[in-house]
Amino acid sequence: MRRFSWFNVVSLTLGFAFLYIPILILVIYSFNAGRNVAVWQGWSVRWYVEVFDDQQLLDAAWVTLKVGLVSASVATVLGTMAALAMARLGRFPGRLLFSGMIYAPLVMPEVITGLSLLLLFVAVDFDRGFWTITLAHITFTMCFVAVVVQSRLVGFDRSLEEAAMDLGCRPTATFFRITLPIIWPAVVSGWMLAFTLSLDDLVIASFATGPGATTLPMKIYSDVRLGVKPEINAVCTLVIAIISIAVIVASILTKRQEVEREKAERAAFAGG
Amino acid sequence: MAKTLGPVRRKFSPWNDPTAKPLIEFRNVVKRFGDFTAVDDVSLGIYEREFFALLGPSGCGKTTLMRMLAGFEHPSEGEIRLAGASLAGKQPYERPVNMMFQSYALFPHMSVEKNIAFGLVMDKMPKGEIETRVQEMLKLVKLEKFAKRKPHQLSGGQRQRVALARSLAKRPKVLLLDEPLGALDKKLREETQFELMDLQQELGMTFLIVTHDQEEAMTVADRIAVMDHGKLIQVAGPSEIYEQPNSRYVADFIGDINIVEGRVTAIDGGLIRMEAAAPRVSIVMEDDAATSVGATAWMAVRPEKVRISHDAPIETGVNAVHGEVWDIGYIGDTSVYHVKLDDGGTFRAAVANVSRTVERPIGWDDRVWLTWSKTAGVVLTA
Ligand SMILES: Nc1ncnc2c1ncn2[C@@H]1O[C@H](COP(=O)(O)OP(=O)(O)O)[C@@H](O)[C@H]1O
Ligand SMILES: [Mg+2]
Numbered sequence: 085m086r087r088f089s090w091f092n093v094v095s096l097t098l099g100f101a102f103l104y105i106p107i108l109i110l111v112i113y114s115f116n117a118g119r120n121v122a123v124w125q126g127w128s129v130r131w132y133v134e135v136f137d138d139q140q141l142l143d144a145a146w147v148t149l150k151v152g153l154v155s156a157s158v159a160t161v162l163g164t165m166a167a168l169a170m171a172r173l174g175r176f177p178g179r180l181l182f183s184g185m186i187y188a189p190l191v192m193p194e195v196i197t198g199l200s201l202l203l204l205f206v207a208v209d210f211d212r213g214f215w216t217i218t219l220a221h222i223t224f225t226m227c228f229v230a231v232v233v234q235s236r237l238v239g240f241d242r243s244l245e246e247a248a249m250d251l252g253c254r255p256t257a258t259f260f261r262i263t264l265p266i267i268w269p270a271v272v273s274g275w276m277l278a279f280t281l282s283l284d285d286l287v288i289a290s291f292a293t294g295p296g297a298t299t300l301p302m303k304i305y306s307d308v309r310l311g312v313k314p315e316i317n318a319v320c321t322l323v324i325a326i327i328s329i330a331v332i333v334a335s336i337l338t339k340r341q342e343v344e345r346e347k348a349e350r351a352a353f354a355g356g
Numbered sequence: 357m358a359k360t361l362g363p364v365r366r367k368f369s370p371w372n373d374p375t376a377k378p379l380i381e382f383r384n385v386v387k388r389f390g391d392f393t394a395v396d397d398v399s400l401g402i403y404e405r406e407f408f409a410l411l412g413p414s415g416c417g418k419t420t421l422m423r424m425l426a427g428f429e430h431p432s433e434g435e436i437r438l439a440g441a442s443l444a445g446k447q448p449y450e451r452p453v454n455m456m457f458q459s460y461a462l463f464p465h466m467s468v469e470k471n472i473a474f475g476l477v478m479d480k481m482p483k484g485e486i487e488t489r490v491q492e493m494l495k496l497v498k499l500e501k502f503a504k505r506k507p508h509q510l511s512g513g514q515r516q517r518v519a520l521a522r523s524l525a526k527r528p529k530v531l532l533l534d535e536p537l538g539a540l541d542k543k544l545r546e547e548t549q550f551e552l553m554d555l556q557q558e559l560g561m562t563f564l565i566v567t568h569d570q571e572e573a574m575t576v577a578d579r580i581a582v583m584d585h586g587k588l589i590q591v592a593g594p595s596e597i598y599e600q601p602n603s604r605y606v607a608d609f610i611g612d613i614n615i616v617e618g619r620v621t622a623i624d625g626g627l628i629r630m631e632a633a634a635p636r637v638s639i640v641m642e643d644d645a646a647t648s649v650g651a652t653a654w655m656a657v658r659p660e661k662v663r664i665s666h667d668a669p670i671e672t673g674v675n676a677v678h679g680e681v682w683d684i685g686y687i688g689d690t691s692v693y694h695v696k697l698d699d700g701g702t703f704r705a706a707v708a709n710v711s712r713t714v715e716r717p718i719g720w721d722d723r724v725w726l727t728w729s730k731t732a733g734v735v736l737t738a
Contacts, residue, residue, distance in 0.1 A: 241459060241461065243457045243458075243459050243461040244461050244463060244464075246426075246428055246448065246455075246457070246461065247455075247457055247461035247462075247463075247522075248463070248474070249447070249448040249449045250426055250427075250448050250449070250453075250454055250455050250523075251449075251454065251474050251475030251478055251522070251523075251526065252449045252475055252478035252479055252526070253449055253474075253478050254449055257478075262463060265465045266464065266465060
């Protein structure tokens with residue numbers, strides 16, 4: 085078998101080019117010395133300096149981060165609980181409706197989710213701002229977490245929990261000592277997914293926000309409408325850098341864990 | 357077949373002692389799932405230090421009966437008592453009963469020693485004592501070298517032993533074993549059966565084992581309950597189950613047996629006379645089965661109790677049929693002759709292969725007589 089046929093090489097190159105050339109251009113132009121984004125005028129980091137002088141931009145970044153952390157954490161708890169209920173309650177009246185309702189927000193156009201949330205916040209006369217964005221994000225990311233965790237629970241052997249209870253473990257302790265450690269990877273992936281979704285959401289946040297709470301995507305979007313400023317390129321490059329570093333660190337950690345486990349396994353077999 | 361009756365059994369039969377109180381008592385227990393009855397009116401007493409087996413085909417309700425004792429299912433009717441107290445309303449984590457699961461259910465994220473220690477940690481046993489107990493259990497199941505491994509780094513047999521050690525660690529009053537050897541190969545199974553018996557004797561615990569393997573039940577258990585469709589059919593010691601089955605179901609389920617249907621023609625002085633249609637033969641058996649003249653009954657006799665010979669019997673008062681050998685099966689130390697009877701039906705006779713050269717060996721297509729005495733088998737009414 086030839087692993088590298090010409091067709092494979094070409095399609096791989098094209099695919100990657102399609103994905104990464106726009107990003108590459110953005111990164112390169114963030115180092116442009118000139119103000120005009122279309123004309124290359126030599127290397128410079130002046131836009132980065134300006135980003136860190138732009139208090140509005142920094143505030144927006146901070147809001148985004150806070151919304152992401154809070155909403156992802158709450159959504160993970162609620163989503164995991166929903167997934168457990170779906171997997172565990174067996175058949176109960178309205179189960180189909182309930183499970184359908186969990187999946188519905190996945191396919192619901194964001195505009196509709198955003199609008200309905202806005203109507204709700206207006207109806208109950210909720211002060212719109214940081215908390216409404218966070219609530220909105222919890223609502224729409226929760227179902228993603230539920231789906232991710234539920235897929236892990238499908239193969240979960242209930243007799244593990246029964247064995248724990250048989251050995252004297254109460255139900256709550258059983259959840260924390262047995263169930264949670266086993267489904268933990270799915271819970272973490274659910275959290276990461278919720279966090280990323282929250283970070284890059286523009287539509288729902290725009291509906292749910294009020295004066296004083298602007299997220300980074302909203303800020304970038306509104307700035308760009310007035311013309312692309314080189315600063316924005318710099319911000320985006322920073323975001324890309326942060327995300328890349330996070331992904332690399334996460335994969336290194338996983339890899340190291342794997343290596344350690346393998347080492348332990350080898351040691352165990354040598355000892356046995 | 358008879359070899360599975362195993363070594364000489366200890367003298368132990370509290371169930372024959374009217375003053376003995378059972379440790380575990382099922383009282384008219386019924387379990388329904390929807391409109392399906394999985395356990396049907398089971399009443400049963402199991403005594404302290406008894407090794408008790410629930411035997412029956414897959415799906416007959418053995419696991420359900422055991423799970424009710426462990427507390428994972430609740431009886432729809434009736435009650436279960438342990439040491440004189442009802443278990444109703446007691447949660448699984450409050451019952452002094454431990455279970456070894458069919459799937460082993462080892463905690464995948466814990467090492468072997470953590471798995472074994474789990475129940476002790478739950479009991480808040482002091483750390484030092486836990487360590488001692490875990491070492492003791494590891495030694496008992498010969499897994500000292502594997503203490504630090506995770507379950508996925510063990511072989512099937514080793515996992516089985518970890519599961520056993522974990523369920524024994526708390527020294528429960530009763531150990532429940534759900535098909536504990538089902539996943540092991542035959543040789544390991546047989547070894548483990550004897551290990552289980554030794555363990556049970558050594559620890560003085562009450563073992564309740566679920567199995568669908570009749571040889572396994574016969575080997576390990578003091579008493580066996582044969583189940584069918586949620587009902588207990590017969591509860592008795594292995595030799596009684598084997599020699600005096602109370603129904604065609606039990607006779608057929610345990611080992612090999614010849615069954616002939618007939619009509620009772622006379623009952624006198626402990627003798628039952630029957631006329632059978634296929635094969636057309638008159639049978640006399642010594643049996644006190646509760647039947648009446650004119651009723652349908654079944655005569656059952658084990659192949660190894662049937663004599664096979666080229667010659668017609670000279671003695672009188674034995675039951676005899678004749679036919680032609682159409683198959684011979686060698687099962688190690690015995691040969692089983694399948695005989696097509698002249699008067700209809702087939703019959704089997706098993707002969708121990710004691711000497712390798714027989715004067716006039718019986719071969720395929722030989723004409724033979726099969727005889728059995730009136731005490732060799734039983735008369736069944738169900
Ligand atoms: N939770 C349950 N819900 C519905 N039916 C069940 C449940 N548990 C067991 N059953 C049914 O009860 C019967 C007996 O099951 P089980 O006790 O597991 O049999 P065994 O262990 O003898 O093979 C089976 O027909 C099974 O399908
Ligand atoms: Mg079973």
